[in-house]
Amino acid sequence: xxxxQLTVGQAGEDAVLAAxxxxxxxxxAQRPGLALGPGDDAAALTLGSGQAVITTDTMSEGQDFRRQxxxxxxxxxxxxxxxxxxxxxxxxxxxxxxxxxxINAMGAVPTALVVSLTLPPQTTVAWxxxxxxxxxxxxxxxxxxxxxxxxxDFGAGEAISxxxxxxxxxxxGGQLLRRDRAEPGDVLAVCGQLGRAAAGLALLxxxxxxxxSSDELRHWQDHAAIIRECLQAQQQPQPxxxxxxxxxxxxxxxxxxxxDGLLRDAGRLAAASRVQIRCDDAALAAEAQPLKPxxxxxxxxxxxxxxWVLSGGEDYSLLATFPxxxxxxxxxxxxxxxxxxPADGQPGVLVAAEPSGTGWDSLRQIL
Amino acid sequence: xxxxQLTVGQAGEDAVLAAxxxxxxxxxAQRPGLALGPGDDAAALTLGSGQAVITTDTMSEGQDFRRQxxxxxxxxxxxxxxxxxxxxxxxxxxxxxxxxxxINAMGAVPTALVVSLTLPPQTTVAWxxxxxxxxxxxxxxxxxxxxxxxxxDFGAGEAISxxxxxxxxxxxGGQLLRRDRAEPGDVLAVCGQLGRAAAGLALLxxxxxxxxSSDELRHWQDHAAIIRECLQAQQQPQPxxxxxxxxxxxxxxxxxxxxDGLLRDAGRLAAASRVQIRCDDAALAAEAQPLKPxxxxxxxxxxxxxxWVLSGGEDYSLLATFPxxxxxxxxxxxxxxxxxxPADGQPGVLVAAEPSGTGWDSLRQIL
Numbered sequence: 001x002x003x004x005q006l007t008v009g010q011a012g013e014d015a016v017l018a019a020x021x022x023x024x025x026x027x028x029a030q031r032p033g034l035a036l037g038p039g040d041d042a043a044a045l046t047l048g049s050g051q052a053v054i055t056t057d058t059m060s061e062g063q064d065f066r067r068q069x070x071x072x073x074x075x076x077x078x079x080x081x082x083x084x085x086x087x088x089x090x091x092x093x094x095x096x097x098x099x100x101x102x103i104n105a106m107g108a109v110p111t112a113l114v115v116s117l118t119l120p121p122q123t124t125v126a127w128x129x130x131x132x133x134x135x136x137x138x139x140x141x142x143x144x145x146x147x148x149x150x151x152x153d154f155g156a157g158e159a160i161s162x163x164x165x166x167x168x169x170x171x172x173g174g175q176l177l178r179r180d181r182a183e184p185g186d187v188l189a190v191c192g193q194l195g196r197a198a199a200g201l202a203l204l205x206x207x208x209x210x211x212x213s214s215d216e217l218r219h220w221q222d223h224a225a226i227i228r229e230c231l232q233a234q235q236q237p238q239p240x241x242x243x244x245x246x247x248x249x250x251x252x253x254x255x256x257x258x259x260d261g262l263l264r265d266a267g268r269l270a271a272a273s274r275v276q277i278r279c280d281d282a283a284l285a286a287e288a289q290p291l292k293p294x295x296x297x298x299x300x301x302x303x304x305x306x307x308w309v310l311s312g313g314e315d316y317s318l319l320a321t322f323p324x325x326x327x328x329x330x331x332x333x334x335x336x337x338x339x340x341x342p343a344d345g346q347p348g349v350l351v352a353a354e355p356s357g358t359g360w361d362s363l364r365q366i367l
Numbered sequence: 368x369x370x371x372q373l374t375v376g377q378a379g380e381d382a383v384l385a386a387x388x389x390x391x392x393x394x395x396a397q398r399p400g401l402a403l404g405p406g407d408d409a410a411a412l413t414l415g416s417g418q419a420v421i422t423t424d425t426m427s428e429g430q431d432f433r434r435q436x437x438x439x440x441x442x443x444x445x446x447x448x449x450x451x452x453x454x455x456x457x458x459x460x461x462x463x464x465x466x467x468x469x470i471n472a473m474g475a476v477p478t479a480l481v482v483s484l485t486l487p488p489q490t491t492v493a494w495x496x497x498x499x500x501x502x503x504x505x506x507x508x509x510x511x512x513x514x515x516x517x518x519x520d521f522g523a524g525e526a527i528s529x530x531x532x533x534x535x536x537x538x539x540g541g542q543l544l545r546r547d548r549a550e551p552g553d554v555l556a557v558c559g560q561l562g563r564a565a566a567g568l569a570l571l572x573x574x575x576x577x578x579x580s581s582d583e584l585r586h587w588q589d590h591a592a593i594i595r596e597c598l599q600a601q602q603q604p605q606p607x608x609x610x611x612x613x614x615x616x617x618x619x620x621x622x623x624x625x626x627d628g629l630l631r632d633a634g635r636l637a638a639a640s641r642v643q644i645r646c647d648d649a650a651l652a653a654e655a656q657p658l659k660p661x662x663x664x665x666x667x668x669x670x671x672x673x674x675w676v677l678s679g680g681e682d683y684s685l686l687a688t689f690p691x692x693x694x695x696x697x698x699x700x701x702x703x704x705x706x707x708x709p710a711d712g713q714p715g716v717l718v719a720a721e722p723s724g725t726g727w728d729s730l731r732q733i734l
Contacts, residue, residue, distance in 0.1 A: 045478065063524055153424045
């Protein structure tokens with residue numbers, strides 16, 4: 001049981017959720033409407049004759065995004081990088097995408113978003129309109145073609161804060177991609193990028209001058225493709241929204257989306273399923289390889305790429321486990337295997353070399 | 368069209384919503400999932416074979432609530448007023464109640480809440496658990512017996528912020544209590560209190576010493592019942608959650624909930640329905656009468672009671688219009704009549720004496 005006098009910063013997100021479940025689980029058990037309660041990427045509700053999945057997520061300025069990134073795109077060649085007017089759109093796209101990703105991670109199809117915006121009164125109307133354009137952009141991605149934006153609420157506050165709630169429709173028959181159903185012998189696979197969003201954040205927040213020297217600029221432009229990929233991953237994430245339904249259709253046993261880093265999220269899947277997950281080190285090294293030039297630009301050693309792949313958050317890729325004889329759907333790459341927990345062991349993730357970080361805990365990390 | 372370079376504080380909530388609708392309405396028009404778009408208390412979605420109504424609302428610390436009110440209950444006799452340990456529960460109850468009220472205002476029955484909490488890391492786990500106890504308390508009210516609490520998300524921020532999204536099930540046949548269907552000849556009626564929440568806020572924020580003199584204490588205790596009613600209205604609102612479905616069943620033509628004050632919200636109903644609403648001054652005076660002792664305690668004149676009734680926000684009562692020959696359901700009191708807009712007039716609300724305020728605009732009022 002979580003010590004009630006701990007602060008949430010000391011306890012961490014998983015322990016706070018456990019304390020909340022002690023309060024709400026007995027209440028929900030008396031009512032028939034909750035088909036799958038808290039603890040997965042989204043909850044499932046019994047609605048009329050069918051089911052809906054529902055998830056909600058808040059992004060706060062300063063904590064989850066900045067209105068202006070320190071990186072000045074002008075100094076890097078306007079044609080290559082994103083102009084500043086598009087930043088409010090990015091906030092909308094990212095807030096929507098991370099909720100759409102949670103619906104995808106249940107194997108469901110998104111049907112609606114509602115938006116609650118907290119705004120400092122000096123925010124312009126143009127900012128708000130552009131923010132909503134970004135929300136719509138996320139809903140134009142493949143897999144989100146049925147999703148409407150049902151509007152929402154405005155409130156005032158000192159910093160911009162965005163909460164989006166997403167609803168989705170489960171696959172026919174109400175089948176859900178849960179995180180607690182992986183079996184020994186399964187293959188662990190991912191659809192979508194690994195480590196790109198964390199590398200993008202490192203680029204956006206790199207110390208130094210806002211403008212870069214001509215030498216540096218040449219180096220940036222030599223690696224423009226991977227740099228742009230990383231910046232887009234951080235600023236305009238595009239979760240693979242067809243991957244969840246495709247994984248379910250291919251017989252996936254379990255899955256979740258990568259919001260807090262591969263090691264941390266794979267660890268959650270392992271804990272929920274009571275298994276061990278052994279990562280394939282060669283596969284992870286191949287994922288990290290393209291990030292080496294980014295580490296070089298930032299003056300970091302080659303281990304930085306592996307660290308981003310293993311512990312970087314906000315990739316919104318889909319991690320899933322499949323029976324060994326199931327062909328992986330398009331876009332999935334094998335990353336490892338699921339094993340039983342040894343008699344003297346615990347559920348968890350096994351990698352060749354432990355990195356220094358273990359992911360992103362949204363409550364603990366700002367202490 | 369709203370000037371895009373205005374700040375949201377200058378433009379106000381209704382103009383910001385109009386600017387957002389210019390962006391999202393054309394998008395939603397291409398997709399079949401939105402049965403009723405933004406602009407009412409909740410949106411209606413087509414989900415599988417049925418419909419759901421959905422609404423979302425954020426409460427921010429400092430703006431919508433305080434973790435500790437200036438009023439010290441200890442100084443007023445602990446037996447009479449609420450002890451401080453219950454404040455986190457109140458935040459949960461109020462955040463849930465205002466969303467449940469929006470579902471009620473559509474004539475629908477609430478089925479699920481999801482919660483997103485932004486927390487400073489020094490918040491205790493106990494605060495979070497008590498907050499959730501308050502959410503559950505709101506779901507134990509009559510009319511909310513089917514509502515589950517599907518959990519949600521935690522994030523970090525500098526101040527506590529709470530976003531709740533509520534889902535509801537429309538009445539059989541998908542009928543909704545919209546705000547744009549009032550007809551000349553209808554009776555305007557309310558179910559639930561008027562002005563109590565605003566009077567409670569005035570009590571909680573009254574200037575002066577935290578402790579009161581023995582003379583003052585006697586005066587407070589003489590009027591303990593109405594004081595407690597006002598404090599509860601502000602801190603633990605109890606919207607009449609059966610009133611929306613009851614109004615629909617009784618043939619109500621239109622309705623909304625009173626979150627921003629009677630004049631402002633009745634004005635929204637009048638504008639949406641393109642009618643004028645003439646208030647019955649004697650009925651309003653009767654609503655204000657019990658608030659006179661509260662005005663007296665605060666050193667305000669008798670007009671303060673009328674002002675709270677006309678312009679006080681956060682009552683979460685249900686305002687509805689009924690055909691003149693429909694008997695009002697239990698708990699509804701007639702407040703006025705609906706009239707056509709004269710040839711030289713505009714939609715709006717007619718009262719005998721214009722008060723100084725016209726309600727609470729959550730974007731404009733903090734300037």
